[in-house]
Amino acid sequence: MLNKIFDPEGAQAEARFEALQARGAAFLGTEFAIMGGAMSWVSERHLVSAISNAGGFGVIACGAMTPALLEAEIAATQALTDKPFGVNLITMHPQLDDLVQVCLRAKVGHVVLAGGIPPGPALRAVKDGGAKLVAFAPALVLAKRFIKSGVDALVIEGSEAGGHIGPVSLTVLAQEILPHIREVPVFVAGGLGRGEAILGYLEMGAAGAQLGTRFAASVESIAHPNFKQAFLRANARDAIPSIQLDERFPVIPVRGLVNDGTKRFLLHQAETLAKFQAGELDKTAAQLAIEHFWAGALRRAVVEGDVESGSVMAGQSVGMVTSIQPVAEILHELKAQAIAALTARAGPIGPNLAPHAERS
Numbered sequence: 001m002l003n004k005i006f007d008p009e010g011a012q013a014e015a016r017f018e019a020l021q022a023r024g025a026a027f028l029g030t031e032f033a034i035m036g037g038a039m040s041w042v043s044e045r046h047l048v049s050a051i052s053n054a055g056g057f058g059v060i061a062c063g064a065m066t067p068a069l070l071e072a073e074i075a076a077t078q079a080l081t082d083k084p085f086g087v088n089l090i091t092m093h094p095q096l097d098d099l100v101q102v103c104l105r106a107k108v109g110h111v112v113l114a115g116g117i118p119p120g121p122a123l124r125a126v127k128d129g130g131a132k133l134v135a136f137a138p139a140l141v142l143a144k145r146f147i148k149s150g151v152d153a154l155v156i157e158g159s160e161a162g163g164h165i166g167p168v169s170l171t172v173l174a175q176e177i178l179p180h181i182r183e184v185p186v187f188v189a190g191g192l193g194r195g196e197a198i199l200g201y202l203e204m205g206a207a208g209a210q211l212g213t214r215f216a217a218s219v220e221s222i223a224h225p226n227f228k229q230a231f232l233r234a235n236a237r238d239a240i241p242s243i244q245l246d247e248r249f250p251v252i253p254v255r256g257l258v259n260d261g262t263k264r265f266l267l268h269q270a271e272t273l274a275k276f277q278a279g280e281l282d283k284t285a286a287q288l289a290i291e292h293f294w295a296g297a298l299r300r301a302v303v304e305g306d307v308e309s310g311s312v313m314a315g316q317s318v319g320m321v322t323s324i325q326p327v328a329e330i331l332h333e334l335k336a337q338a339i340a341a342l343t344a345r346a347g348p349i350g351p352n353l354a355p356h357a358e359r360s
């Protein structure tokens, strides 16, 4: 009310922002239409409950957890928050169906299936169990297919993101997908660090956003202090995708900070290639040797703080991590930036005109 009297433009901007994020917030059951992207080793009970308690939507990263471990993690998270949160399951997990049942038994409201096309049985089990299913759509044709098969919401994650990435940037994916999908809410992810950018995608039709990197560096994140300090030091250009040396030996693209490990990975590929060419390793063994290089490396960086040889997965948004902030502060800052951008437009000279006016 005070806002309305003293700051009508601010109040209008806030109302506009709330309207833009209403669909996403309603789908998640939250105050902010912002998901904390699942991050293996990082998105556990503390960070997930902190995000949900602050009005966002925390998502547990199941990763390689067994059903028993996941069950314990969900219960521990429920002990820390009574707000909604989700669970991210990787489709390649050999016990995917059991993990789905764990989520359903624990009354988890939203299951996110990551790492490929959601398999039919898991998809049906989630739906039949009464939970909402969220899937990653890497292209418009797949987005449409997923919706037909009953997916309740989509995440489109651009190559700017931290962790495993696809080849297309969010700028392009958003243009390809957002104008054409109205049936389900679509959340945008990858490289997002400020509210103005989130606002831009909401205006293009996104229902909300998913952020990882900024939350990994939050106060509540259990990541090792070395991991958070590496985020503080890094610029966008330090977060690069893993490099593949030879097309015969594919490397899964993962975006992370350049370090001794990423340099040694190139050397390791070159040495493995030489052994393959010399007949010391067959193709399968060589491929395995390359894939094995990063085994346990994310845990080493996140949990043990070995940010030199470990895998310091981070999005290009890492350049926008300028301090270690509480999750609630991050969420409110993003909202304030979006509202400030909307308010600025309502002024006598729009922000697009201002620079020209200054120059003349």
Ligand SMILES: Cc1cc2nc3c(=O)[nH]c(=O)nc-3n(C[C@H](O)[C@H](O)[C@H](O)COP(=O)(O)O)c2cc1C
Pocket (backbone or CB within 6 Å): 036, 037, 038, 039, 040, 042, 061, 063, 088, 114, 115, 157, 160, 161, 162, 163, 164, 189, 190, 191, 192, 210, 211, 212, 213, 214, 216, 312, 313, 314, 315, 316, 317, 318
């Ligand atoms: C350290 C780290 C680990 C991640 N692990 C996972 C994961 O296990 N599963 C998943 O679906 N996405 C994972 N991601 C991606 C995030 O969920 C999120 O989509 C991404 O971080 C968004 O981009 P941003 O980091 O620029 O905000 C990870 C990202 C980071 C930075």
